[in-house]
Amino acid sequence: MVSITLVDRLGRFTDKTFERSRLDNAPANLENAASEYGRPHAHTILYTKYGYVLVQKRTELKKTGPGLILPFHGGHVTEPDKIEAEKRGKIQDAYRIGAVRELGLPPEGELGIKVQEGELRFVVKKYLKSSGLGYYAFMKFFDLIYDRDRHGTLKKFYEKEVSDVFPLTVEDIEKKRLFNVLGENLGKYLLLHAKQTSFKIRRFSPEYVLKEMRGEVPVLEVPEDLLNLTTLEISPEDLMRELKLKKNANERISHEPVKRRRPKFISRAISDLKDYLNR
Numbered sequence: 001m002v003s004i005t006l007v008d009r010l011g012r013f014t015d016k017t018f019e020r021s022r023l024d025n026a027p028a029n030l031e032n033a034a035s036e037y038g039r040p041h042a043h044t045i046l047y048t049k050y051g052y053v054l055v056q057k058r059t060e061l062k063k064t065g066p067g068l069i070l071p072f073h074g075g076h077v078t079e080p081d082k083i084e085a086e087k088r089g090k091i092q093d094a095y096r097i098g099a100v101r102e103l104g105l106p107p108e109g110e111l112g113i114k115v116q117e118g119e120l121r122f123v124v125k126k127y128l129k130s131s132g133l134g135y136y137a138f139m140k141f142f143d144l145i146y147d148r149d150r151h152g153t154l155k156k157f158y159e160k161e162v163s164d165v166f167p168l169t170v171e172d173i174e175k176k177r178l179f180n181v182l183g184e185n186l187g188k189y190l191l192l193h194a195k196q197t198s199f200k201i202r203r204f205s206p207e208y209v210l211k212e213m214r215g216e217v218p219v220l221e222v223p224e225d226l227l228n229l230t231t232l233e234i235s236p237e238d239l240m241r242e243l244k245l246k247k248n249a250n251e252r253i254s255h256e257p258v259k260r261r262r263p264k265f266i267s268r269a270i271s272d273l274k275d276y277l278n279r
Helices: 020-025 081-086 095-103 168-176 180-183 184-203 207-211 236-249 264-277
Strands: 004-007 015-021 038-047 053-058 073-076 121-129 136-146 163-170
Touching: 004 038, 004 081, 004 095, 015 020, 020 121, 038 095, 038 184, 073 095, 081 095, 095 136, 121 184, 136 264, 163 168, 163 207, 168 180, 180 184
Parallel strands: 038 136
Antiparallel strands: 004 015, 038 053, 038 073, 053 163, 121 136
């Protein structure tokens, strides 16, 4: 039976370890109402080399969200993932280890593909209670450009978890609000990230550019400010606040608190005036 160690709001592992079935059957007793503890999750957003997002349809057998279409893949970080990370002396590697395992062969994984930990790019982390999950969780998201020759064919799904995997454009994901299952703020952040990443993949893919010219695929237009985003460890709320400030005041996005600065010519004028008055 799979065991899970609960984490605090910062994603740090605690000494509280329970069997998965016990958590599922009695979450209110084990994950307290003060939301001090949550379950560790690791998820990966998969892109094709043409910039599409590979989404999964959950099987109807799932207890939470049966038949739901999700634009990411993953699940719980388990006790074996934590133990492996402890052996390395890097406990936070448990999330990356869990993400790779979830992409691997059944029954431990869902998609049956082979991925190296170093291929995963960190996107964002967030502690939240999702209406889709029904419990508190600390989530780390990664992304990966899927390559069939390197990672294997997407055919060996774990039938108890996934019924199908298929590509969608970012535009379709936005229309269907698929990321919003995680809440509005995190959903907006991941959508922005998907737009930026998809645009960059398409821009540097000669094959896709040719398809765009032929009208075979939609042309994705991304605002210039999204091209300057970087995916450092920043909360979705902070990023959305900074994007709003940038939109309203045309300020440069920074991962530090945004400070309003005088234009340089005004600062120079004030300095010259002070020099003149001090003569």
